Amino acid sequence: xxxxxxxxxLFLFIAFVLGGLLMYYIVLNSSNLSLGIETNSNKSNNQxxxxxxxxxxxxxxxxxxxxxxxxxxxMVRNYKGDQIQSTGSGFVxxxxxxxxxxxxxxxxxxxxxxxxxxxxxxxxxxxxxxGSDNYxxxxxxxxxxxxxxxKAVIKTSEESKLGDVVFTIGSPLGxxxxxxxxxxxxxxxxxxxxxxxxGSSNDYVMKVLQTNAAVNPGNSGGPLLNASxxxxxxxxxxxxxxxxxxxxxxxxxEYAMSHIESLEQGKQIVRPMLGISMLNVNDSFxxxxxxxxxxxxxxxxxxxxxxxxxxxxxxxxxxxGDVITKLNNEKIADVAYLRYELxxxxxxxxxxxxxxxxxxxxxxxxTLTEYKEG
Numbered sequence: 001x002x003x004x005x006x007x008x009x010l011f012l013f014i015a016f017v018l019g020g021l022l023m024y025y026i027v028l029n030s031s032n033l034s035l036g037i038e039t040n041s042n043k044s045n046n047q048x049x050x051x052x053x054x055x056x057x058x059x060x061x062x063x064x065x066x067x068x069x070x071x072x073x074x075m076v077r078n079y080k081g082d083q084i085q086s087t088g089s090g091f092v093x094x095x096x097x098x099x100x101x102x103x104x105x106x107x108x109x110x111x112x113x114x115x116x117x118x119x120x121x122x123x124x125x126x127x128x129x130x131g132s133d134n135y136x137x138x139x140x141x142x143x144x145x146x147x148x149x150x151k152a153v154i155k156t157s158e159e160s161k162l163g164d165v166v167f168t169i170g171s172p173l174g175x176x177x178x179x180x181x182x183x184x185x186x187x188x189x190x191x192x193x194x195x196x197x198x199g200s201s202n203d204y205v206m207k208v209l210q211t212n213a214a215v216n217p218g219n220s221g222g223p224l225l226n227a228s229x230x231x232x233x234x235x236x237x238x239x240x241x242x243x244x245x246x247x248x249x250x251x252x253x254e255y256a257m258s259h260i261e262s263l264e265q266g267k268q269i270v271r272p273m274l275g276i277s278m279l280n281v282n283d284s285f286x287x288x289x290x291x292x293x294x295x296x297x298x299x300x301x302x303x304x305x306x307x308x309x310x311x312x313x314x315x316x317x318x319x320x321g322d323v324i325t326k327l328n329n330e331k332i333a334d335v336a337y338l339r340y341e342l343x344x345x346x347x348x349x350x351x352x353x354x355x356x357x358x359x360x361x362x363x364x365x366x367t368l369t370e371y372k373e374g
Contacts, residue, residue: 275311
């Protein structure tokens with residue numbers, strides 16, 4: 001009995017010591033074992049890591065990515081005479097032997113008599129708009145090479161995935177909040193958002209990226225960046241409704257770069273036209289004034305109101321009152337969508353138009369001619 005009692009005491013002592021060592025180890029490493037979340041020592045890469053397939057946590061900081069691009073971003077002041085009429089943001093994307101080139105939005109620089117840029121070190125410099133387009137909502141501003149602090153790295157949004165960490169740098173609400181950094185995720189891709197060019201209606205649709213990073217007046221023209229500090233988009237607009245929060249949109253950078261040569265050279269973007277004046281099918285009052293009645297069962301489409309002489313439409317089968325429903329098999333919901341699909345093509349291209357006349361669907365070919373403003 002004494003031998004067994006001694007063995008029992010010895011066993012309990014060993015168990016107590018081992019238990020104490022185990023508790024010491026757990027306390028010592030408690031900062032790395034919280035709620036089953038595994039951390040990663042490589043914090044500079046802002047990586048995400050899953051533990052047990054249930055909890056995902058963002059680690060590290062975006063500070064290295066922000067530092068990489070911060071000096072390439074500038075505030076834009078749009079002057080009309082001696083008065084500031086608006087502010088926005090932009091970023092340097094290219095430098096040559098003489099100049100630096102900054103990308104921003106058309107609506108940021110529109111109608112400016114003078115353009116002043118505020119660098120990250122608060123020095124104010126003057127910029128010159130060398131190319132701008134309202135449908136693209138893009139503009140290129142040129143500055144002296146000596147005024148460039150840094151340039152951004154251009155990537156592509158095509159490689160980005162939903163849920164990826166993104167951030168912006170800009171000047172929301174003007175000078176006081178210049179250089180503001182906001183972050184979020186990539187919330188959506190290929191969003192079709194209607195925009196107004198004339199200021200009175202939805203003239204066009206843009207295919208854009210969606211983010212929940214805070215976007216406010218003054219952020220327009222600034223970069224949307226991935227977690228590596230590379231540009232994947234250009235902040236352009238946001239939904240402004242009292243019941244809507246954190247829905248900002250950016251032009252994919254690859255779309256902007258596909259037009260950059262024309263903008264840098266100050267060339268007008270040449271767009272094709274069908275050669276018609278048109279109205280949406282639901283604009284019943286204006287259609288009635290033009291002597292056109294549309295079948296109430298037709299809910300989407302574009303109505304031909306008038307055909308221009310010597311245009312591609314004039315040489316097709318289209319007539320006043322026809323309802324265009326498709327362009328090269330792409331559905332046409334309204335005038336904005338027709339312009340979006342049409343502007344994918346070049347002057348001289350021949351396209352197929354689906355239209356409804358007298359309750360029957362027909363097709364015709366149209367050779368596109370050059371659109372000339374005015």
